[in-house]
Amino acid sequence: MAAVNVRPLKIARYHGAFEGASKSMINKKRDLKSRNLEDDEYVRQYIQFHYQFQKSEGFAVDWDGFDYAFQIRSLDNPPRGFCTTGSPAEIVREVTLLAIKKQNEAKGTKLVLDEHIQANFQFCNGLMCWLSFWAVDMNSSSTPESKIYQAKLWKRGKEHELLLFRLKPTDQEIASVQVEPPSPLQCEDSEEEAIVFARAGPEDDPGVPFVFRRTGADPGVPFFSYPIGGGVPTVLY
Template identity: 35%
Template sequence: MSIEARDTTEFVSPPLKKAKTDPDARELVCPSDPEEEEIEIPAMRNLRNGNWDDPEYAKQRMIFEKQFTESGGYDVDWDSMDYNFPGSIVDSRGDYDARLSNKELMKLLINTAIDEENEEAGTQLKFVKYVTANVVAAKGFLFFITFWAKDLSAPNPEPKCYQAEVLWFMGDADVYEFRLRPTK
């Protein structure tokens, strides 16, 4: 094939896709002042004990299990739940550690996850804002934490939403997962 016979049309790359957003995700709005580190733990909720013979409990339990499983433990619509389930949202109860408030514990767990990610990935992530955390009892407590952070080593250090799965047992934190929050 001669040089003249080749296709010389210029390749034009398609426009970048916009990230999908969840219109119901109020908590995924980045803070207006990303320099301010924020952790606000919600007030304690009074939840009822359930019974499988109660059709409303059975319905909510199925919804909870579906949301918890599909999100990997991170995203549950707790505002629509009235019952205690095997997992719960971290609220103002101070029962996850004898020495630390839940606010202090969340900050410690987030910073541990960020420090480990920075070391492993060579990033310079800095915590910006706490979004939410779910917890299940395990050998200790297993937390599924969603938060905002920004990478100071990136050319554009815009805050991004991250998730970390962290086990807290006898004063030690073990990070099992660290990821960008998937879009829906």
């Protein structure tokens, strides 16, 4: 593929899932901690995860930065026992090729998979996948160029639906995405709200996207803010 790849010298890489991808995280299983609303570190990481997932619209999450499991997981490094019919690498390749096939059929393109970047998933009456990869459209010009594409695909058995297929947005387009605060987190044993979130104010650290407060009988309980890269929390009144 070297003859058709015209890429920047520095490329943001994520967990590899099959041949041609980054190998740094392949076969590296991490036992993630479960949700714990009483743990401030869980809430801090949840805010970080929410921001990254929403900002990238599901396609770019720095999984190395998280010690807790969320509803969305890495398909490159799924939980132990995730699938007994094939390896994660085989599943990622299958859904990526399926997304490319559906796009080619719908748009008349001739995209060819070049290299994997990242795959994320959620159980949603099936498997909802967010896929990022390099691909080449052999119909695009006399000198086809490898570009980053993103696809969102739902699959359950032989059923499937391609919900989104696009070129990776530009840095300016990504920067313009507005991320809303997370929805309140409910208590483990009831539907009562345990933690609520709000957008950080102009007086907060620029690296703080949201602040949170534990609900309870005392309405004077303060909001806490955490810098998105981690650090000491700030109490806001």
